[in-house]
Amino acid sequence: GSKVTTATFRNMKQEKRPVTMLTVYDYPMAKMLDAAGIDALLVGDSLGNVVLGYDSTIPVTMDDMVHHVKAVCRGVQKAMVVADMPFLSYHLSRETAVKNAGRFLQEAGAQAVKLEGGIEVCENVRAIVNAGIPVMGHLGLTPQSVHQMGGYKVQGKDETAAEKLLSDANALVQAGVFSIVLECVPVPLAKLVTESVPVTTIGIGAGPFCDGQVLVTHDMLDIYGNKAPKFVKRFASLYQIIMDALSAYKEEVQNGSFPSAEYGFSMSNDVLEKIKG
Ligand code: KIV
Numbered sequence: 001g002s003k004v005t006t007a008t009f010r011n012m013k014q015e016k017r018p019v020t021m022l023t024v025y026d027y028p029m030a031k032m033l034d035a036a037g038i039d040a041l042l043v044g045d046s047l048g049n050v051v052l053g054y055d056s057t058i059p060v061t062m063d064d065m066v067h068h069v070k071a072v073c074r075g076v077q078k079a080m081v082v083a084d085m086p087f088l089s090y091h092l093s094r095e096t097a098v099k100n101a102g103r104f105l106q107e108a109g110a111q112a113v114k115l116e117g118g119i120e121v122c123e124n125v126r127a128i129v130n131a132g133i134p135v136m137g138h139l140g141l142t143p144q145s146v147h148q149m150g151g152y153k154v155q156g157k158d159e160t161a162a163e164k165l166l167s168d169a170n171a172l173v174q175a176g177v178f179s180i181v182l183e184c185v186p187v188p189l190a191k192l193v194t195e196s197v198p199v200t201t202i203g204i205g206a207g208p209f210c211d212g213q214v215l216v217t218h219d220m221l222d223i224y225g226n227k228a229p230k231f232v233k234r235f236a237s238l239y240q241i242i243m244d245a246l247s248a249y250k251e252e253v254q255n256g257s258f259p260s261a262e263y264g265f266s267m268s269n270d271v272l273e274k275i276k277g
Pocket residue numbers: 023042043044045046047084138181183204214215216
């Protein structure tokens with residue numbers, strides 16, 4: 001099929017067909033998600049937590065992101081690849097924001113960028129959009145602001161916060177975003193935003209009324225065997241499968257049953273005798 005684009009997103013909202021998005025950070029997983037027909041692949045700055053072992057997204061750099069977006073794009077034919085702009089890469093000036101966003105399309109091969117925040121980032125969002133780069137917004141729980149939020153928790157529960165979220169969504173639309181991620185937002189507020197804006201909302205921990213859904217792939221596949229947030233459904237338990245395979249390998253090498261004859265290469269006895277002299 002043909003490439004998923006911002007026009008596909010618009011049509012899907014109109015036709016009320018849910019957009020599927022998942023995170024991805026490398027080539028093998030990108031190939032699998034694309035083959036499975038997932039509409040959009042997000043190279044999230046969750047890279048920091050999920051793949052690089054940091055305890056937040058704050059240490060992630062532009063160079064880290066570009067490296068992984070490149071690997072992902074090599075594995076994708078159909079899905080839209082969205083690159084997450086890391087901490088401080090879109091705040092300093094319109095110029096650096098456009099330059100950094102541009103790297104993801106020009107150097108790495110992504111089709112869109114995502115960035116966190118509302119009214120405060122709209123001037124730079126407009127500049128990026130004006131350069132021809134599709135922008136996905138991100139409201140609610142915005143992990144790059146973890147120190148300001150005072151932890152990872154549901155956002156938009158009280159009247160002030162809910163009103164702020166709705167006006168941020170409208171400001172992002174005015175600035176030209178084609179889509180908005182809503183993370184850890186109460187179900188009724190996510191529904192209201194989705195009905196209020198003309199662009200595609202994509203929820204994570206934001207209920208069933210968004211125009212699409214996203215999850216961290218490593219969470220939904222349970223690759224780490226850790227405790228997951230409330231909104232994560234485990235669609236598989238890969239941790240146990242991988243640990244069982246590792247134990248079996250260790251056991252078979254230690255007891256000599258691997259590698260058995262079928263895994264070895266033969267050679268002619270003549271050659272062997274000659275080299276023995
Ligand atoms: O970085 C990320 O994985 C994200 C999603 C959770 C939306 O921003």
